[in-house]
Amino acid sequence: MPIIHTIGLTKRFEDVVAVDKLNLSIDEGEIFGLLGPNGAGKTTTVLMLSTVIKPTQGTAKVGNHDVRTNPDAVRKLIGICFQEPKLMWVSTPWDVLNWHAKVCGLSTSERKHRVKSMLTEVNMWEHRRKRIHGLSGGMKKRVEVAKILIQRPKIAFIDEPTSQIDVVGKHKIWDMIRELRDDGSTIILATNELYEADVLSNRVGIMHKGRMLVCDTPKKLKDSILGGDIVEVQLEKAADNHVLDELKGLEEVVEIVKIRPDDLRVHLNKVEKVVPKIVNLFLNAKLSISSIRMSEPSLDDVFVHYTGLTIEEAEKKSKTK
Amino acid sequence: MKAIIHLVEYDFRNFFRYKWWLAGLISMNLADLLIMAVVYNQMLSPEITELIRSYISFFAPGVTVVGLFASAFMIGREINMEVRRQIHHYMLSLPITRLELAVGRLLAGGLRGMMYMTPLLLTTFIIVGFPTPLQLLIILGALFLLATGIAGVSIAIAVSISSFEKFITARGLIYYLLFFCSSIFYPLTLIQKLGQEGIMPQPFVTLAELNPLSNCANLIRAFLLGNPPFTLDMIRNLIVFSAVFVGTATVAYMKIIQRK
Ligand SMILES: Nc1ncnc2c1ncn2[C@@H]1O[C@H](COP(=O)(O)OP(=O)(O)OP(=O)(O)O)[C@@H](O)[C@H]1O
Ligand SMILES: [Mg+2]
Numbered sequence: 001m002p003i004i005h006t007i008g009l010t011k012r013f014e015d016v017v018a019v020d021k022l023n024l025s026i027d028e029g030e031i032f033g034l035l036g037p038n039g040a041g042k043t044t045t046v047l048m049l050s051t052v053i054k055p056t057q058g059t060a061k062v063g064n065h066d067v068r069t070n071p072d073a074v075r076k077l078i079g080i081c082f083q084e085p086k087l088m089w090v091s092t093p094w095d096v097l098n099w100h101a102k103v104c105g106l107s108t109s110e111r112k113h114r115v116k117s118m119l120t121e122v123n124m125w126e127h128r129r130k131r132i133h134g135l136s137g138g139m140k141k142r143v144e145v146a147k148i149l150i151q152r153p154k155i156a157f158i159d160e161p162t163s164q165i166d167v168v169g170k171h172k173i174w175d176m177i178r179e180l181r182d183d184g185s186t187i188i189l190a191t192n193e194l195y196e197a198d199v200l201s202n203r204v205g206i207m208h209k210g211r212m213l214v215c216d217t218p219k220k221l222k223d224s225i226l227g228g229d230i231v232e233v234q235l236e237k238a239a240d241n242h243v244l245d246e247l248k249g250l251e252e253v254v255e256i257v258k259i260r261p262d263d264l265r266v267h268l269n270k271v272e273k274v275v276p277k278i279v280n281l282f283l284n285a286k287l288s289i290s291s292i293r294m295s296e297p298s299l300d301d302v303f304v305h306y307t308g309l310t311i312e313e314a315e316k317k318s319k320t321k
Numbered sequence: 322m323k324a325i326i327h328l329v330e331y332d333f334r335n336f337f338r339y340k341w342w343l344a345g346l347i348s349m350n351l352a353d354l355l356i357m358a359v360v361y362n363q364m365l366s367p368e369i370t371e372l373i374r375s376y377i378s379f380f381a382p383g384v385t386v387v388g389l390f391a392s393a394f395m396i397g398r399e400i401n402m403e404v405r406r407q408i409h410h411y412m413l414s415l416p417i418t419r420l421e422l423a424v425g426r427l428l429a430g431g432l433r434g435m436m437y438m439t440p441l442l443l444t445t446f447i448i449v450g451f452p453t454p455l456q457l458l459i460i461l462g463a464l465f466l467l468a469t470g471i472a473g474v475s476i477a478i479a480v481s482i483s484s485f486e487k488f489i490t491a492r493g494l495i496y497y498l499l500f501f502c503s504s505i506f507y508p509l510t511l512i513q514k515l516g517q518e519g520i521m522p523q524p525f526v527t528l529a530e531l532n533p534l535s536n537c538a539n540l541i542r543a544f545l546l547g548n549p550p551f552t553l554d555m556i557r558n559l560i561v562f563s564a565v566f567v568g569t570a571t572v573a574y575m576k577i578i579q580r581k
Contacts, residue, residue, distance in 0.1 A: 052410045076416045
């Protein structure tokens with residue numbers, strides 16, 4: 001039974017179709033990575049699912065409540081960490097978080113405890129009394145992330161949690177998002193960072209121009225790219241055609257590129273299974289291997305494969321549009 | 322209900338962030354009062370002085386109402402800014418119903434007006450005299466109706482106009498219209514006389530008569546000065562004004578901000 005289920009969810013802004021007949025199911029307790037280039041419709045999807053904006057067509061069930069007909073019930077289950085921190089600029093981090101915790105119904109003792117511990121966790125404790133307008137971009141983002149970590153909603157929408165945040169902070173926030181999931185929250189993580197989606201998500205969906213292109217576990221998506229794995233083998237001497245034919249004969253091998261006669265790049269699937277076979281094959285042919293290097297496809301490759309564009313190309317395209 | 326209290330707290334905290342600015346404004350209002358008292362009193366013709374006792378007693382209730390107007394109107398400025406910076410997306414995502422959200426903001430706007438007005442009202446009492454407890458209750462009730470009504474006007478405008486400049490222009494227009502066509506600075510009878518003489522266009526005279534600012538200032542004057550005489554129309558007009566704009570603002574806030 002999915003906790004979020006969209007049915008032909010669509011949002012149109014004047015002439016732009018930001019989200020186009022989206023059908024999506026998210027299971028309870030998973031981290032679902034929502035990927036896609038700028039303008040793909042990730043934020044718009046999140047805003048519709050959280051009842052902030054109304055769909056133009058279609059609808060969605062969030063925790064069994066319809067976002068159109070029962071938005072009040074939906075809002076009791078959800079929390080959002082916004083892509084652009086939504087903070088009154090005259091306020092202070094402590095006031096923002098304390099008030100947020102109050103409105104979300106935390107008891108006084110719980111509230112004091114969580115506000116303090118989360119401010120400390122995101123490294124903002126010493127800045128808690130500063131005016132928001134005097135904080136750096138990354139600091140504002142930290143406050144925004146702390147909101148949802150304090151609230152701990154049943155369903156958490158987290159939009160680009162680590163954009164503008166430094167590397168140490170990123171890892172910290174990723175750990176805290178995992179903890180939130182382990183505590184029982186379902187997390188929808190909208191992000192441009194494929195690495196982030198890969199390390200955190202149980203499943204990812206790649207959106208492009210308002211549509212969902214694919215949706216599966218990161219592992220399956222990577223495996224689904226034929227010849228996505230690469231093995232580079234350097235030999236002590238040149239390989240003859242007989243050996244190459246034999247190599248091509250392996251069912252997982254898709255393509256062999258001869259960089260030099262003694263340096264081969266093999267595109268294949270299921271690298272972990274094939275490598276022993278390749279090693280045996282060369283040893284039987286009395287060719288000794290001087291080095292061997294393997295690489296798996298990243299989500300970048302998956303993205304490129306499915307959108308037909310690199311992220312940079314896709315971003316450029318959506319910007320010039 | 323709890324949500325409404327939280328929202329009022331939110332808006333009060335924002336209000337107090339401007340405490341020095343507010344203190345400055347209140348002192349300015351009081352200074353105006355003093356200048357008027359000294360200068361205008363000398364300039365008034367005896368027949369008018371007879372009608373209004375002294376200009377300062379006449380103007381003090383007016384200043385109270387002006388202060389209330391300006392401070393209750395501030396909520397619109399903040400809501401307009403929220404919408405422009407899309408901070409309202411945050412408000413809309415909280416576990417609060419749309420109605421609670423609208424009522425909370427309106428109530429906060431009105432209460433902020435009441436709070437700002439309090440020192441001005443006290444000054445008025447000191448200058449003009451103190452009302453009976455019942456009169457005080459009616460005065461506070463009337464001022465509260467006025468404050469929520471004004472907060473309603475400002476919220477309705479704030480969510481319907483997205484650009485800040487246009488919001489400020491609209492605010493200016495309303496200020497001038499409501500201050501000019503009112504009994505804040507001069508007695509209603511004077512405006513009515515100008516109307517009869519054809520100097521003041523009739524719509525302006527009618528506006529001055531129905532103007533909630535006039536009604537509220539006159540209500541205070543009726544109790545403290547005995548002139549103009551108290552009528553139930555004053556209260557009826559205030560109730561109608563407040564009901565119309567609280568209703569409009571609630572609907573506007575609930576419906577329009579979801580589309581932005
Ligand atoms: N309020 C709005 N008014 C008009 N168009 C909008 C509005 N919000 C979003 N759009 C358009 O909808 C499309 C999707 O935007 P959205 O913000 O959902 O993308 P995104 O996937 O979150 O992108 P990013 O990676 O940059 O955050 C874009 O073309 C955008 O211009
Ligand atoms: Mg986005």
